Amino acid sequence: MWVFWVICIWFGAWGLNIWLTSKRFAAAPILAPLVLGATMLVLWEIVVAGLGLSAVILPAPSAIFLRFGAELDLLWGDFNQTVIKGALRGFAIGVSAALLCALAIDRSRFLTKGLLPIGNFIAAMPIIGIAPIMVNWFGFDWQSKAAVVVIMVFFPILVNTTQGLQASHAIHRDLMKTYGASYWQVLCAMRLPSALPFIFNGLKISATLALIGAIVAEYFGSPTRGMGFRISTGVGRLDMDLVWAEIFVAALVGTGFYGAVTLAERYFTFWHPSQRNR
Amino acid sequence: MINRFLPILVMLAGLLVLWYLAVAPMNLRGGLDYAERQGAAVTPATASARRDANLLILLVQNRQFIGYAYALERPALPTPNQVLGEFWKTTGAMVMRGRAWSKRSLIYHGWLTMKTTLFGFALGGVIGMFGAIAMVYSRVAAMSLMPWAIISQTIPIVALAPMIIVLSGQLGIESREVPKAIISAYLCFFPVLVGMIKGLRAPEDSQLDLLKTYNATGLASFLKLRLPASAPFLFTSLKIGIAAALVGTIVGELPTGAISGLGARLLIGDQFGTPLAIWSALLAAAILAGALVTLIDMLQKIVLNRMGMYR
Structure with missing residues (x-):
């Protein structure tokens, strides 16, 4: 019986989405993914109930949301430890260090030519692996998590900013020269704004990396709170509702963080072609 | 030079x-x-x-x-020469004694990690490519799937990794490779998807119009125009994808309590308090990443050269 419902709902939602997108509603780009997401949740619920899966294997979405509501205090404590203390502080330090570094490098052609390929190479490395070393150096609390995040976000920002600072057109540089602009005037009025799309590209990459770094570092030792700690101990105790609630928080935070960077990008680089045709 | x-x-x-x-x-x-x-x-x-x-x-x-x-x-x-010394002790020196496949050799662990990475890379690459084709040809797919593809990348996979491992264990998948490959595919499909969409949309309207005047079928214009045009974009994103796949494999090896693979070496080195083992595993991971990206880069040069697109 439930298989019939699964098939019905699936094709019903599919048909609804085809209808939504063919009518060219203004709201279709928002509604279509929402319909898909809601369908997946409903199907998940039905399949779990239909197959009689135990909560140890895969809890139903309703159970996860109930647990989420019941454990708000605990989840808030974990969020505070991992995201606010670890990820955000590390992100802020790493981004500002990379921006300052990029400005310093940019003043010398030799440094740029030497460090850009190295930065590119390191950005492709599995930097996540330094997590145990940072935990060894900075202890179990948020400092080690922030350190991992600093190193993970540093290189994407450095590489993107350095490239962005070189992206200004020669004709614009010439114009600034005819104005007799000083180095700092050129930097603030022309080169930094034209580097912004590149910087935001790096920020978007770093936003997701920051959360990954903060959570992974907790696998190597943490105080008895934090999202990574809760997930790894929750899996050990087969407390799957709580683990999924924690994943739900991670998803919310990740999406929210990325969304915030995207909004800031739209606000600051509204003039860029990629932002105009929306 | x-x-x-x-x-x-x-x-x-x-x-x-x-x-x-x-x-x-x-x-x-x-x-x-x-x-x-x-x-x-x-x-x-x-x-x-x-x-x-x-x-x-x-x-x-x-x-x-x-x-x-x-x-x-x-x-x-550790000093660089200490790291190199430990690295040599667990690779070259073991080869010389004919014990390259010993459980203590980084070659063995690196090989396992590489196998899983390539497996996950293939899976993620195929998902990314077919997803891109679906999204380029179907408005419904593009509108309803693309936001979720973006959201999937903002969810830290490391949070999901232990769940994927438990789930596949409960479903009766014995192999430890499968969950790791799924995690690495999860990380690597997205750059491939985005690059491939860009590539498939790269042909200009005039080129598509020309094929229309030839009365070319949809399949023919896909095979002869869109697919070749996407090759340079595809290879660039494959390079990002394979680096991401390696990160996924290493992350997947951390919470599994895995006993083999470079990620497991990191964990074991941490638990036993042997920093040299951690550093040499890191060096091995860096070499592996460099080798994999270089491999794709060479493949790109050969293929694009044969297609007459190499600049």
Whole structure:
């Protein structure tokens, strides 16, 4: 019986989405993914109930949301430890260090030519692996998590900013020269704004990396709170509702963080072609 | 050539010098503890007094013992030659003794990690490519799937990794490779998807119109125009994808309690307090990443050359 419902709902939602997108509603780009997401949740619920899966294997979405509501205090404590203390502080330090570094490098052609390929190479490395070393150096609390995040976000920002600072057109540089602009005037009025799309590209990459770094570092030792700690101990105790609630928080935070960077990008680089045709 | 490589070499040499200089302050306290146990007269005499002392003053007061900081067995920061020594001991030296596939050899663990990475890369690459084709040809797919593809990447996969492992274990998948490959595919499909969509949309309207005047079928215009046009974009994103796949595999090896693979070496090195094992596993991971990206790069050059697209 439930298989019939699964098939019905699936094709019903599919048909609804085809209808939504063919009518060219203004709201279709928002509604279509929402319909898909809601369908997946409903199907998940039905399949779990239909197959009689135990909560140890895969809890139903309703159970996860109930647990989420019941454990708000605990989840808030974990969020505070991992995201606010670890990820955000590390992100802020790493981004500002990379921006300052990029400005310093940019003043010398030799440094740029030497460090850009190295930065590119390191950005492709599995930097996540330094997590145990940072935990060894900075202890179990948020400092080690922030350190991992600093190193993970540093290189994407450095590489993107350095490239962005070189992206200004020669004709614009010439114009600034005819104005007799000083180095700092050129930097603030022309080169930094034209580097912004590149910087935001790096920020978007770093936003997701920051959360990954903060959570992974907790696998190597943490105080008895934090999202990574809760997930790894929750899996050990087969407390799957709580683990999924924690994943739900991670998803919310990740999406929210990325969304915030995207909004800031739209606000600051509204003039860029990629932002105009929306 | 000299113009390109000289700055890089100078920078690398500079970083190496910085590394060597950093070893002394990083390991000083450990080195002094060791010197004290050997019976040397260290100032101040006890470990707890040294813990409170200023590092700089400590460094000046005990300059004759700085050598100890460079020869610790469990250093906070090993010297590059210590790392290389450990790396050689677990790779080259084991090959010479004919034990390359021993459980203690990094070649064995690196091979396992590479196998899973390539498996996950293939899976993620195929998902990314077919997803891109679906999204380019179907408005419904593009509108309803693309936002979720973006959201999927903002969810930290490491949170999901233990769940994927438990789930596949409960579903009766015995192999430890499968969950790791799924995690690495999860990380690597997205760059491929985005690059491939860009590539498939790269042909200009005039080119598509020309094919229309030829009365070409949809399949023909896909095979003869869109697919070849996407090749340069595809290879660029494959390079990002394979690096992401390696990260996924290593992350997947961490919470599994896996006993093999480079990620497991990191975890074991951490649990047993052997920093040299961690550093040499990191070096192996870096070499593997470099090799995989270079492999795709070479493939790109060969394929694009044969297609006459190489610039």
